[in-house]
Amino acid sequence: MKKQKLIEQISxxxxxxxxxxxxxxxxFFWLDALGLWYQAANFAGFIVGTGVNFFIQKHWAFKNKxxxxxxxxxxxxxxxxxxxxxxSYSLYFWIEVIQTNKILAQVWSTLLITVISFLLTKKIFxxxxxx
Numbered sequence: 001m002k003k004q005k006l007i008e009q010i011s012x013x014x015x016x017x018x019x020x021x022x023x024x025x026x027x028f029f030w031l032d033a034l035g036l037w038y039q040a041a042n043f044a045g046f047i048v049g050t051g052v053n054f055f056i057q058k059h060w061a062f063k064n065k066x067x068x069x070x071x072x073x074x075x076x077x078x079x080x081x082x083x084x085x086x087x088s089y090s091l092y093f094w095i096e097v098i099q100t101n102k103i104l105a106q107v108w109s110t111l112l113i114t115v116i117s118f119l120l121t122k123k124i125f126x127x128x129x130x131x
Contacts, residue, residue, distance in 0.1 A: 024049030062125035
């Protein structure tokens with residue numbers, strides 16, 4: 001993959017991730033303000049944000065035109081679970097083992113999962129005829 005194309009793909013991936021993340025927070029705070037239990041509000045926001053991320057990343061960030069939605073959604077959900085577990089372990093490592101500041105732990109963990117997420121998502125949406 002050419003360097004310019006990769007940079008554009010990473011930029012679109014980050015932008016689409018921001019859209020899903022912002023939507024996740026909006027849904028969470030809206031449902032929480034309506035009195036829904038915070039864990040249910042969090043779950044609803046996560047589901048909506050992840051769903052939006054799937055479609056934006058598939059069609060815009062990675063320009064995938066394949067119609068294997070069932071398979072891609074399954075792998076996308078598995079990737080999200082891997083990312084969640086990796087993020088949780090990374091926070092534990094930085095906070096409990098290294099004993100660093102929680103905010104710094106969040107920053108390092110976010111950087112780690114962003115890279116892992118990009119690589120997994122790129123693999124999920126890689127078309128047979130693309131590089």
